[in-house]
Amino acid sequence: MTKDTHHQPTLQDVADLCGVSTATVSRCLNAPDRVGKDTLERVLAAVSALGYAPNFGARLMAAGRSNTIGAVIPTMENAIFAQGLQVFQDTLRQAGFTLLVASSGYDPKIEAEQIRTLASRGADGLLLIGHERDASVYEFLASRQLPTLLAWAYRDKAPHPSIGFDNTAAMAELAETVLAHGHRRIGYISADPTANDRAAERLAGLRATLQRNGFSQDALSLVTTGYGVETGAQAFRQLMALPNRPTAVMCGNDVLAAGAMGAAHGLGLKVPLDVSITGFDDIELARVTTPGLTTVHVPHTAMGARAAAALVAAVSNGSDLISEKLPTRVVQRGTLGAAP
Amino acid sequence: MTKDTHHQPTLQDVADLCGVSTATVSRCLNAPDRVGKDTLERVLAAVSALGYAPNFGARLMAAGRSNTIGAVIPTMENAIFAQGLQVFQDTLRQAGFTLLVASSGYDPKIEAEQIRTLASRGADGLLLIGHERDASVYEFLASRQLPTLLAWAYRDKAPHPSIGFDNTAAMAELAETVLAHGHRRIGYISADPTANDRAAERLAGLRATLQRNGFSQDALSLVTTGYGVETGAQAFRQLMALPNRPTAVMCGNDVLAAGAMGAAHGLGLKVPLDVSITGFDDIELARVTTPGLTTVHVPHTAMGARAAAALVAAVSNGSDLISEKLPTRVVQRGTLGAAP
């Protein structure tokens, strides 16, 4: 037998086939200008003839770079991050990078674990959602010198670079709009703000707006809940059962709002005649409900593209990651009406 | 200086710290039962003290295994695959595997490229969507001996193992239900069936049902379109502009159906009084429209979990991947009514 097992072709095979050293072949692939023109041609021919593809592990090991960017997102289950992530991946792909995605289920423990996993797989850079996480995680990142960009959030004073929008201001703007419609009793459905800084900031934006407009604490009925459509529906029913039910129910995101819409329908309440509902994120869901959801439009596409470009630059040229604040805007679609 | 650069701890560091060989440390991590109990303890303590994490590249290289499963899905942009994928990842994680996701944008060229990328990154197994792809891709997979499981589809005679459901039969069942409501002119909105075998099978199921029930070709008005909510809406308007407009519009998936719902509302058509609409997949969207979408429920969760378990088994024990057919069922929610 010439060959016992059916191996993948290696650099050596290519080198043998054209009578050069592995070093030359490697250079043909990674620094073509450091090689003679005819040699280059011959080697590339051999490469494609053999169907050679470099072994990722070996390359990672020898070069210490993987051309991979990792992303840890809270969930893949709904569309909140999907659109931005899709663009993120497309942009990376065009730059010759691969995306590794992991999701944490909104659990900081799992997130930390996933970050470590991605790092140990040689991710050259990381995309994370939001600012808030344990100091040990940031220490880990620093010790690895891993370029890390935070997204879906932006803070002025933030110690880590982020690309996103101002959750607080965006929700404040929406809240102003709601108040302008004459609503005086506001319900708010939020994901747990202690474990989710975007949720916390949005809630803060709402609170600040209420206060600024001279409302008392009682004007706000807060329900904290989970992340699905169903939990949104449940929270909405809870709010409607209140003695002094709110005339407008604002939701921390579109998924919760969609649930609220469903629950309203189930209760026989007309939106926005009987009750107004608002969301946040402007995902596909928001265009699909009847009437369309009044929500905050978030620049998913721009965010994904800019984040990818920034990380690629940081990884390739070592350029610094700089924070960027993208604009949001309130989108009126129909679920917000005048207070009854 | 004791150390010039700020290196990650290596196996050697751990070994030095507890006075054993790297082999022993390696065994502690990979085959704890082949090591003395006290040694194990000491080593694990050192591991966590140093914050040691194995270098992925080195491990991949030495062991030829990565504990990684790759998945190439058509899109992350909507929820069609998200739920199944989330479960898939969770199950993998619990088995100590990592998921690498890539999306192809429904483009076979990109899919092939992504498959190669994942393979070269040392994915131990692959999850792909649907059966149809170029023979060269399957040859590549075979030459790599890469355990590959197809999902979201199931075929009896299929040459490759798959776990999913029978798209043809499921759509046929839904079509029977539609016909049972008295509809005689059916519109169908489909993604391009030439590039998507699930779409093709669903269409085939519908056609077969019409034929079985003695309908002529004219009973079906087909519109082929893209993948977003908006394209669904557009296709729906197209169907409503037909001289002999259909009384029921069936859609190849829930996203298209949601678009159709929106368009119907825009045209002032009451669903299901004026026109019936059906979807396929039963994703979150289907519960959010008003009225709820009548659709085909697909076992997302079971599919993701079983697929993960099967791949883990195949990769770990070399056990064969066997096809599995999961049940679907028609879910009546309200968008399907009697023909006007």
Next chain:
DNA sequence: TTCACCAATGCAAGCGCTTACATTGCCAAT
């Protein structure tokens, strides 16, 4: 003609880990 220089290429040392094989030492069976 000589020589300094440079482009093109080869040599070989790792990168950090796994694992086949070798070694050690202890216990039970003879």
Next chain:
DNA sequence: ATTGGCAATGTAAGCGCTTGCATTGGTGAA
């Protein structure tokens, strides 16, 4: 008391690639 067997551990050979340094040979300047 010997010794075979076995569990625990060590030794060291790669895995396939990149890259610093060495070597080669051709070029133009002196």
